[in-house]
Amino acid sequence: MVRKEWYYSDRKANALLLAADVGGTNTNVALVEYDGREYSIMAHWEFASQKISGLEEALEEIFEDINSKLGEAKVEAFCASGAGPVEDNVCILTNLPWKIDGNEIERDTGIPTVVINDFSAVCYGVPILERQSPSSLVPIPHVDGSIPERRGSIRAVIGAGTGLGVGFLVDDRGQYHAYPSEGGHIDFPASDDLMEEIRKYLSFKYKHTPGTEAVLSGQGIANIFSFMLDSGNIGHDDLIREILSVPDTDKPPLIAKYSENHAGCRRVMEFFISVYGHMAGNYALCFLPTAGLYLAGGIVAKNIDYFQKSPVFMRYFESSYRKNMTELLKKIPVYIIKDYSISVYGAAYAAQTFARRGDA
Structure with a gap:
């Protein structure tokens, strides 16, 4: 124990x-x-x-x-x-x-x-926290600074941790029904040139089109770090060599810790946040969670500033090739779940x- x-x-x-x-x-x-x-x-x-x-x-x-x-x-x-x-x-x-x-x-x-x-459990927990501990649900402002009101009956939860979980919850007049998915394993879709590069990089590594979890999770941060090094997007120095010396499972917290003062680690985290925003927007279009899209897991809870104070997450979240879809995404409230319980x-x-x- x-x-x-x-x-x-x-x-x-x-x-x-x-x-x-x-x-x-x-x-x-x-x-x-x-x-x-x-x-x-x-x-x-x-x-x-x-x-x-x-x-x-x-x-x-x-x-x-x-x-x-x-x-x-x-x-x-x-x-x-x-x-x-x-x-x-x-x-x-x-x-x-x-x-x-x-x-x-x-x-x-x-x-x-x-x-x-597990993500059905997270879904069932959301209305409990809304009622018992609303301060543990932290809203992420949209690009224009707005925080939309919750409305409707559908909530969705995504969370990057050891893996990537996805689920949604339907409120049927006060009775809740959670539905799981294996949405973390859908093929990773690129939305810009750098995402396309890592998709190809991981396709070579896995001998298959990578699932989204391979980029958006703890192991995803380690994969992004390796990609950035191998592609020359970040260079080697003593701190990078320190990160390379530990197992992949131990790399993500070090990268997040050093990102405050190290440009290379910050670039890894900012790219990770852009992927998080991109995929959150995709899942939002799948579920239309007008009662709230909730981000779960330790990675987001430990790196709130990247989501709240930087525009990167929301810029990618709201991005769509269709203007009316962008307008729809702007109306979906997004929250970070801080309570690990x-x-x-x-x-x-x-x-x-x-x-x-x-x-x-």
Whole structure:
């Protein structure tokens, strides 16, 4: 276990839910109380996903902790969200060599269990944050400085992290339905000469047209860095050699850190932000999320200034070959999600809403 924290243990007479968010890097599990309106996180456990054999190993440790802290407290429902496609209550993880089988977990624990896609969990978490913690949703002004009002019934979420997640949420008169996708793996479309160059560069690397995740993710930042070096867009120096000395998984945070004072790293990040804006605009045209397009994941939350204070993201977001499509994009509100707990809030919603019915 990487981290464990109990926020309180004086349990109230509320529903007790367990919510998990399983990603390629970290597995986060929260014990959540629900009073009929608000969700409150009682305790949180974080595991390094690569250091455990599966979610069952984490749950064994968690249930021991819950029982020692709360006695034989009954968890009423459990939802596990995973970064991968879900079928028949089973998620085959994309960036982790194990699966989440909700049916087996339910048989082993006796707790009604539902498995959903990780970006479905993020989608379910959005209206919870809108209601309980609106300050954790940071608007990105459009090029003209405007922040459009939310309207309509569709929200969409995209998020670059270990991979690239995409999903959308439909509000059906206060009942929410989230729909996952594998939109992070669509072929990467170029919108300018530099994007076309990296598309060709990565096509050679992968022996196939690269998916968008290969450019817009943590691994994408590492790929952009390699492309910029190999194409001569940035040169070698001591700092660049330091970045080259670490594994690809460790390069993105160093590049982001040094981008404040190093022109080459800044060029990598600005290009990454331009790709983010370009693809956010594409996904916005697919989903028409007039109730909000939300950017999730640690990369955006840790680099807010690139999105809020620089015009690069929005300039690419609003760009279209059709003027009426540009005008449509200008009316879509865009937010950065700062609260990393959004996935477990969303999974708690799915546990409370769907686990006992088995129809997420």
